[in-house]
Amino acid sequence: MSKINIVHSSILILISLLVVNLVAHLTCFVAVAEELHFGRAAARLGMAQPPLSQRIQRLERELGTRLLDRSSRKVELTEPGRLLLREAREILFRVERVYSIADRSRQGSSLRVGVPSDLGGNVLAALITAFRERHPGTPLDLRPLATAEQVRALAEGTLDVGVLRHPTDTGGLDLGPMLAQPVGVLLPAASPWAAAPEVHLSDLAGSELVVFPRDEAPGVHDLVLDVCRRNGFEPAAVRQSPHPQFTLGLVLAGSAVAIAPRTDDSPGVVWRPLLGRPLTWQTSCAWRRGHELLAVIEDFTAAATRVLRTEAAMVPVGPAPRRRVVVHPASGFLA
Structure with missing residues (x-):
């Protein structure tokens, strides 16, 4: 395999990993934003609460803004969080459509x-x-x-x-x-x-x-x-x-x-x-x-x-x- 092909393959793998990571982050964010409760969101996603909190924190660091206001009593969306929720739902819907298209193509639906x-x-x-x-x-x-x-x-x-x-x-x-x-x-x-x-x-x-x-x-x-x-x-x-x-x-x-x-x-x-x-x-x-x-x-x-x-x-x-x-x-x- 040529060096150019190796570089192209590496770039594609890196992009795929970034997309998969972003989708996972957004899935966690949407669950918390809709439940406004980390415990219920973790149960909905079938995961423990600490990893869920860590994913939300990583997403906030990557975006450079606070998405959720947390207190011992409640969780609330910030204004950037409300804006992201609308876009995140659309992105996840499109991702689901991609998988659906692939499934229907394989099955000859x-x-x-x-x-x-x-x-x-x-x-x-x-x-x-x-x-x-x-x-x-x-x-x-x-x-x-x-x-x-x-x-x-x-x-x-x-x-x-x-x-x-x-x-x-x-x-x-x-x-x-x-x-x-x-x-x-x-x-x-x-x-x-x-x-x-x-x-x-x-x-x-x-x-x-x-x-x-x-x-x-x-x-x-x-x-x-x-x-x-x-x-x-x-x-x-x-x-x-x-x-x-x-x-x-x-x-x-x-x-x-x-x-x-x-x-x-x-x-x-x-x-x-x-x-x-x-x-x-x-x-x-x-x-x-x-x-x-x-x-x-x-x-x-x-x-x-x-x-x-x-x-x-x-x-x-x-x-x-x-x-x-x-x-x-x-x-x-x-x-």
Whole structure:
């Protein structure tokens, strides 16, 4: 081995040791800063208290500033300590991501995808087939999750890409093309409007309305109720249904209607479009900004967009909204 290569190797080893040492110091600091108690922090880290105190002291010496005020009664963060805590958490999160990427690379992990639970069997089958054509060697881990659950999982890194319904919180996420799907109303076959080619929302006045639970997608839930009321449909009652079959049962009972995408008529119920198309489901793929599997995610997004346009009759709309959904406590509707 040449002298230059030996020097390079030595430098890399030294840098690795410094990084590992810094990560260990920061891990100890974050534990103490969050517990504000050396004993509890030592127990959390599975180490004795004296070595923990020594690590904090070494970190303070290396940084040239006091991070913690200690007394016999309590431990408090100094101002430099509060500033470092925010950065330390970010550094440790990035380090954990590096290990996670390496683990997934070694194991050939699947692409973890969240989809709405009511997406439909034919759409899911087409989605799997389209992705396999692009990435035959990448397993697809499809998970039926509500939009709110998908947003949380994307932020936590337990989901790679989600098929979201909007409006929802898209902070920190990149979005694929936005697609819109017109929705109509599912009616009992005995309804006086069952024979009409289209139904105005005001025609449904006095009926009960079946919608998905609000905690699944608060923005969409509130939007549905707002559009109904602005178009003259004040439901006699709002019933929440977590499953399409439960929704079907409530409509079959005769006193309720449901807002839903186009579906084939079943015995006892009919689907009719809404006059003027006052309401659409807006859907897009979403993923965490800077995701390490971006190339695979972009291929999935292209496949999903094509499938949703073909199988679910969705159409492109304007650019994806990059905003936070804010719910006014007084009204319950969107900002």
